Amino acid sequence: MKHTARAHSIFCAATFLLSLLGVSAAAANDPSLQTSIFSPESAPADSIKHLSFLVLGISGAIFAVVTGMILYATVRFRQRVNDDGKEPAQIYGSNPVEAAWTIVPILIVVVLALSAARVIQQIQNAPKPESALDVVVTGHQWWWEFNYPKLGIVTANELHVPVSGLQKRLPTFLQLRSADVAHSFWVPRLAGKTDVIPNRHNQLWIEPQRTGLFVGQCAEYCGTQHAKMLLRVYAHTPEDFERWVGEQKAVQAEDPQVAAGRMVFERTACINCHTLDNTIADGRFGPNLSHLMSRETLGAGALSNSPTNLRAWIKNPAQFKPGVRMPAMNLSDSDLDQLVAFLATLK
Numbered sequence: 001m002k003h004t005a006r007a008h009s010i011f012c013a014a015t016f017l018l019s020l021l022g023v024s025a026a027a028a029n030d031p032s033l034q035t036s037i038f039s040p041e042s043a044p045a046d047s048i049k050h051l052s053f054l055v056l057g058i059s060g061a062i063f064a065v066v067t068g069m070i071l072y073a074t075v076r077f078r079q080r081v082n083d084d085g086k087e088p089a090q091i092y093g094s095n096p097v098e099a100a101w102t103i104v105p106i107l108i109v110v111v112l113a114l115s116a117a118r119v120i121q122q123i124q125n126a127p128k129p130e131s132a133l134d135v136v137v138t139g140h141q142w143w144w145e146f147n148y149p150k151l152g153i154v155t156a157n158e159l160h161v162p163v164s165g166l167q168k169r170l171p172t173f174l175q176l177r178s179a180d181v182a183h184s185f186w187v188p189r190l191a192g193k194t195d196v197i198p199n200r201h202n203q204l205w206i207e208p209q210r211t212g213l214f215v216g217q218c219a220e221y222c223g224t225q226h227a228k229m230l231l232r233v234y235a236h237t238p239e240d241f242e243r244w245v246g247e248q249k250a251v252q253a254e255d256p257q258v259a260a261g262r263m264v265f266e267r268t269a270c271i272n273c274h275t276l277d278n279t280i281a282d283g284r285f286g287p288n289l290s291h292l293m294s295r296e297t298l299g300a301g302a303l304s305n306s307p308t309n310l311r312a313w314i315k316n317p318a319q320f321k322p323g324v325r326m327p328a329m330n331l332s333d334s335d336l337d338q339l340v341a342f343l344a345t346l347k
């Protein structure tokens with residue numbers, strides 16, 4: 001029994017340490033869910049990794065020296081049976097020693113500060129190439145709005161960007177805004193964490209070097225559902241990105257088969273909070289639904305997107321995300337079926 005308890009506490013401690021590095025059991029099964037800052041896939045994250053190694057190296061050396069001296073003193077000067085119980089001779093005022101423990105830490109701090117300042121400067125003042133993609137990111141309680149002003153696309157929670165090539169750089173420059181409280185945008189493998197502050201526009205850029213999915217999340221406590229304010233960044237080849245842009249810009253033809261569901265949508269309070277092309281809905285409080293089914297998740301990552309999950313979500317969003325700002329609309333089962341049938345056509 002004792003062994004089991006100890007094994008359990010060791011396991012918990014190890015899990016905690018690994019979680020600090022962003023390595024979780026889920027990540028072990030699916031590399032795309034990895035969030036470690038030590039496996040960067042984008043220029044700013046790469047500079048941050050190198051700086052982290054320098055800081056960890058210096059801190060590790062200080063830790064080893066201090067711990068080593070404490071252990072040495074503890075063992076060497078431990079209490080013995082023949083001690084006379086008197087205090088040892090006290091030493092005061094050694095100028096070389098005083099100078100050493102003042103100057104060495106100052107030098108260490110200067111090295112750390114200058115290295116960090118250089119990396120921050122390199123990232124923040126990076127020139128923006130003509131080919132860069134612009135996205136305005138707005139943090140809401142508890143979801144992300146992504147607006148591509150030059151492309152006329154508005155989507156939510158899942159950011160799509162092109163990968164950057166060596167010949168033609170295609171970084172994405174993000175302008176970070178908040179609609180309510182302070183949030184923080186963090187996709188560890190792509191860039192450092194940047195706060196999203198009301199009445200302020202912060203900047204961040206990412207430049208993925210390979211295609212794939214990169215996950216992250218809001219990194220500043222912003223209320224009840226802070227934990228379910230997840231981020232997904234999809235890096236595509238330039239051709240696939242163009243295809244995605246085309247799909248998002250396409251205006252959907254009205255499907256007469258789901259006209260009943262469309263009616264349900266238009267006469268329900270959905271329209272006050274959501275925008276949906278070709279309908280009277282132009283709300284900005286919740287995500288734009290124009291291409292809802294092109295997303296892989298619902299509720300900012302609370303559950304995967306499928307008609308079945310969508311129905312359960314609309315029936316009672318708080319079941320998946322307690323405290324969510326979207327209320328249950330108390331629709332009848334048949335209204336719900338028609339509404340979901342309509343929404344499921346929004347590819």
Ligand code: CUA
Pocket residue numbers: 139140142182183184218219220221222223226227229
């Ligand atoms: Cu948004 Cu935490």
